[in-house]
Amino acid sequence: MTYDPVLRVRRFNRAVTSEVGALDISFLGRGRPLGAARVLNSIGQGQSDVAVIRDYLGLDSGLMSRLLRSLEEEGLIETVPNPRDARRRIARLTETGRSEFHAYETLSNARAKTFLAQHPQPEELLRAMDIIASSLGRDHVVLEEKDPRHEDAKYCLSEYYAELARRFEKGFDVSLSRDPGARDMIRPRGAFLVAISDGLPIGCVGLKGSGGEVAEIKRLWVAPSARGLGLAKRLMLAAETAARELCIKVLRLDTNSALPEAQQLYRRTGWNEIDRFNDDPYPDTFFEKRL
Known part of the structure; x- marks a missing residue:
């Protein structure tokens, strides 16, 4: 019943x-x-x-x-x-x-x-509260551009790395990956965006530029409590807007097949699969989008 x-x-x-x-x-x-x-x-x-x-x-x-x-x-x-x-x-x-x-x-x-x-399980209670707060406050989430070394950005990145470590078959060590490089995710080379829900960070995405017409999207993450609300798509569109403001013509990104929801998002929003363009040990799928 x-x-x-x-x-x-x-x-x-x-x-x-x-x-x-x-x-x-x-x-x-x-x-x-x-x-x-x-x-x-x-x-x-x-x-x-x-x-x-x-x-x-x-x-x-x-x-x-x-x-x-x-x-x-x-x-x-x-x-x-x-x-x-x-x-x-x-x-x-x-x-x-x-x-x-x-x-x-x-x-x-x-x-x-x-x-x-x-409560005997305070973490479970907090997770339930986070889901409800994210759902009720979905129309009030704001995207703020922050230095990737800001506390809100560092929180999102640490949660992102921890999730990859859980989901990747061989774990994840950021020191073996192509590090975001803070200087390349700050204007005028790039940007770092954080989604804020009533003062708390619940998502992020980085635009890693080199000063030229090609840049990469890095570290797209949305808190589990806020998934399914369209926030990942919103972050990606905001990153594209920042790229246009910086006169970037081509965006690239890499991902792993252990993240099928990410690949679905990219394909639905106009990204095309391309050949490998880096030697990062973790990604196995690569995408490009011309602005």
């Missing part, structure tokens, strides 16, 4: 609503509801444009105005015209607001740690 999927989703929704305190008039005991706390958190996390915050939280204009007004009346924020566009407004924390933001951060972190500590 299998219970109705709709009933299971609704059970999950009720559990989350209760756990996060969505119905409380005093979220985490700080004297204001969750909506106001989320707006305060967004500003504290560095977002300032009121329209961007509203869209990020999925609030209508009327509710956003009421929440901002309540925070202003408490002396936690101030809103002023955007100096670059007087039609828009920006919000920033006051000194009192910064103290309140940090109080929420401390309470929220403690609550999260307690929640995980109570």
